Amino acid sequence: MSTKATLKVYLQALGGKFLGPHAYQTDDVIITLSYSQGTVCLPYQLQSNTDDGNIGDFFSLGSSSCMPILQMNGSDAPKVNYLTSDVNTIHGSTEIQINGEEAAILTAVIPKPQGQTLTISQSLMLSPLRELYEVNLTVPGLVLKSDPQAGLLAVFVEMMCGCKITEGTPKSFWPHEDFEVWAVFSLTNGRVLRVPLQFDLQSNNSLFTASIVREQQLEIVQLHYYARQKSTGNYAVLTA
Structure with a gap:
């Protein structure tokens, strides 16, 4: 047959x-x-x-x-x-x-x-x-896109479908509290720092940022962004 x-x-x-x-x-x-x-x-x-x-x-x-x-x-x-x-x-x-x-x-x-x-x-x-x-x-997974800005660590975090993390809109199915985002980088003095990033409510468009403090103004040798969605286990790494 x-x-x-x-x-x-x-x-x-x-x-x-x-x-x-x-x-x-x-x-x-x-x-x-x-x-x-x-x-x-x-x-x-x-x-x-x-x-x-x-x-x-x-x-x-x-x-x-x-x-x-x-x-x-x-x-x-x-x-x-x-x-x-x-x-x-x-x-x-x-x-x-x-x-x-x-x-x-x-x-x-x-x-x-x-x-x-x-x-x-x-x-x-x-x-x-x-x-x-x-x-x-x-x-599975997430899509990370770095967003270089003076004085900021910044990265966009999206679902694999391209859906964005937002708050208070009709399409806000992925709240920012469900995501953990941080940067890990090495400085010229040999130190390795891990900095948590916070959701940028003002732009409300999948962006997570953290200010670069004085100690972090030394030249960054290597920078990685990490993101994890707590509810699904989705995970991604980006070398910036």
Whole structure:
């Protein structure tokens, strides 16, 4: 028995939305399926009307992701939000020929700043009895972007989907209290300092900063930014 099937793959940031219009270099994402018929590429490209899913209060069978978005609110019972796809939600898609039961491997290669990539692999059981496969791959991590400013240590912290950390807006699903951000740097005198960064409420746009005190005005030999999301365990490092 042989079947032609459709394979759809969605890439969801851990704790966030699908990697779409606001993610880092979305058009450079590569998704492949390797199985007995060879290796097939699933195009993952932005279009003019592409979206990265819709956040809502209700779970819709067949279209909502099983991975919720937890909106931390300072209590032990965060608000649970659901990410739902629509006809314009970005995903990779292709048709494959299945000639029998077998195990295939899905692989996604996702670009990150400074030329880095994140590779995710997951097995997928194929059967000629099935004509549609919809797979949701979870993409962990955070995106850090340094923001050099005179007298400041400053870095932008975003979800892998490009969603921003804000406060008090309709899109504030990722409150700054859920994130720990700090800088670790070496000075010319050999000292290594670790400085916590605070959320910049004035800009309210994913920016974390700390003032450079007198001792830190010595030449910085090496600087790293670190960020961690407490609710998900998402973690990232940036060499500035």
